[in-house]
Amino acid sequence: xxxxxxxxxxxxxxQQRVLxxxxxxxxxxxxxxxxxxxxxRERPLKKRLGVxxxxxxxxxxxxxxxxxRKQYLLGAAVLLTPIVLSxxxxxxxxxxxxxxxxxxxxxxxxGGLKRIAKADALGLAGExxxxxxxxxxxxxxxxxxxxxxLYLALLGLAILGAMAQQG
Amino acid sequence: MDRIGVLLAAVVPALxxxxxxxTKARADWRSEALWNAFFLGAVAAxxxxxxxxxxxxxxxxxxxxxxxxWAAGAAKALLNAALPEEIAKFALLVLIAERHVDVRRKQDLxxxxxxxxxxxxxxxxxxxxxxxxxxxxxxxxxxxTAIPGHGVDGVxxxxxxxxxxxxLPRRGTLVGTLALPVVLHAAYDxxxxxxxxxxxxxxxxxxxxxxxxxSGLLAAVLSTRALALAEVADRHAGTERRGGGVALIGVAVLxxxxxxxxxxxxxxxxxxxxxxxxxxxxxxxxxxxxxxxWWWRRGRRRAGAAA
Numbered sequence: 001x002x003x004x005x006x007x008x009x010x011x012x013x014x015q016q017r018v019l020x021x022x023x024x025x026x027x028x029x030x031x032x033x034x035x036x037x038x039x040x041r042e043r044p045l046k047k048r049l050g051v052x053x054x055x056x057x058x059x060x061x062x063x064x065x066x067x068x069r070k071q072y073l074l075g076a077a078v079l080l081t082p083i084v085l086s087x088x089x090x091x092x093x094x095x096x097x098x099x100x101x102x103x104x105x106x107x108x109x110x111g112g113l114k115r116i117a118k119a120d121a122l123g124l125a126g127e128x129x130x131x132x133x134x135x136x137x138x139x140x141x142x143x144x145x146x147x148x149x150l151y152l153a154l155l156g157l158a159i160l161g162a163m164a165q166q167g
Numbered sequence: 168m169d170r171i172g173v174l175l176a177a178v179v180p181a182l183x184x185x186x187x188x189x190t191k192a193r194a195d196w197r198s199e200a201l202w203n204a205f206f207l208g209a210v211a212a213x214x215x216x217x218x219x220x221x222x223x224x225x226x227x228x229x230x231x232x233x234x235x236x237w238a239a240g241a242a243k244a245l246l247n248a249a250l251p252e253e254i255a256k257f258a259l260l261v262l263i264a265e266r267h268v269d270v271r272r273k274q275d276l277x278x279x280x281x282x283x284x285x286x287x288x289x290x291x292x293x294x295x296x297x298x299x300x301x302x303x304x305x306x307x308x309x310x311x312t313a314i315p316g317h318g319v320d321g322v323x324x325x326x327x328x329x330x331x332x333x334x335l336p337r338r339g340t341l342v343g344t345l346a347l348p349v350v351l352h353a354a355y356d357x358x359x360x361x362x363x364x365x366x367x368x369x370x371x372x373x374x375x376x377x378x379x380x381x382s383g384l385l386a387a388v389l390s391t392r393a394l395a396l397a398e399v400a401d402r403h404a405g406t407e408r409r410g411g412g413v414a415l416i417g418v419a420v421l422x423x424x425x426x427x428x429x430x431x432x433x434x435x436x437x438x439x440x441x442x443x444x445x446x447x448x449x450x451x452x453x454x455x456x457x458x459x460x461w462w463w464r465r466g467r468r469r470a471g472a473a474a
Contacts, residue, residue, distance in 0.1 A: 063210075072203050072206070072207060072263060072267075073199065073202060073203055073206060075210075076203075076206035076207060076209060076210050077206070079210060079213065080206065080209055080210070080213070080290070083213065084174075084290075084293065087293060087294065087297045088170045088173065088174060088293075088297060089170060132268060135268045136268040140263070142262050142263065143262075143263055146258070146259070146262065146263070150210070150213070150214045150217060150218075153214070153217040153218045153221050154213070154217045156221050157217050157220050157221045157224065160221070160224045160225070161224070164224070
């Protein structure tokens, strides 16, 4: 069975390098995610993506946090999945938001590990490697701002829609 | 199963057209940046719907159409469709998608823009198909009209963005990158919305055919020019990629255009299109099929000259 190169980094003998790379990737508030990474390392390989930790921002504004952290695919999935399911089958389940809030941090750390594995595959080193990880990770005020604007628009639409139905 | 059919009918046409752009630009289907762009396009569709819906609730002003069906059609095409949709796509393309760390080649910009546009089209298509009982005929019609229309806008936006980013003596601008797709999108919707507003006679369809043809030709010419220049820039930067399948995709696209042109298809509520055959709808696949085959032949001539 092929080893997941990203999760295999948890067993890499040079953990100082992995931690330095993760710090470059996470940017602001890296400590929080490095702590989660340590918890992932304690688990067997198959259970590493099962580590959960609560993320209040994701609970209240799911896709905004992912866009702020430049995880646009995840953010799009978080936004689009309930809408698409609602259009197709009429309901998405309120549990989805709780699940996103529980596993967002773990998915984010995994995203960082995937990016490090890609940097290894590209043979990047030194300043070029750090620049690559910082550019891939960190935060985006623009992404967060756009997502925040969209969130407020959708929230406003939902509130006004509910008021119009009651009125 | 029906719901799965709706989902596939919504998404597959968009991905098929994206395949043509990815092949021509020798982009990589495995690129996270490409899928990023596609799903950001879908997010843009949500954004446009949400913002317009909110605006209509906050400002429920009905403007009486002045100047008849043609003016009403033009206003609706520009203000209700072209401007908000292309601005949303442009914003997400330039502010987020283009800045992805995996975008390393200038040739990547065009398929990124097409991906944003077609992600938008796919989600819009889903909303259009999920609401009707007889979604099959609407799916076929939209796969041959609205989806390629968005594809053309994406190709033009991507070509203009590529020209804006290349170090050329007279390069394009970001204003042009937005303005030209807005004009094309509005022009595409204008005859249809004028007809909806009551414009009579064959003029709306004739005008639509002319606009589709002109848009398709412009997109083909612009994309070829932009990709040729980007190819040179990427070669100098050492980021050029080899790729294949252009001829195969070109034949498939051209073939689909020919089949569409000669097979009369029952269109339900639009029998006037069936009377004209499917020529207006077949124009875009015909143009892009020829464009892909020309691009393939160009590549072979250059490879032969280099050897």
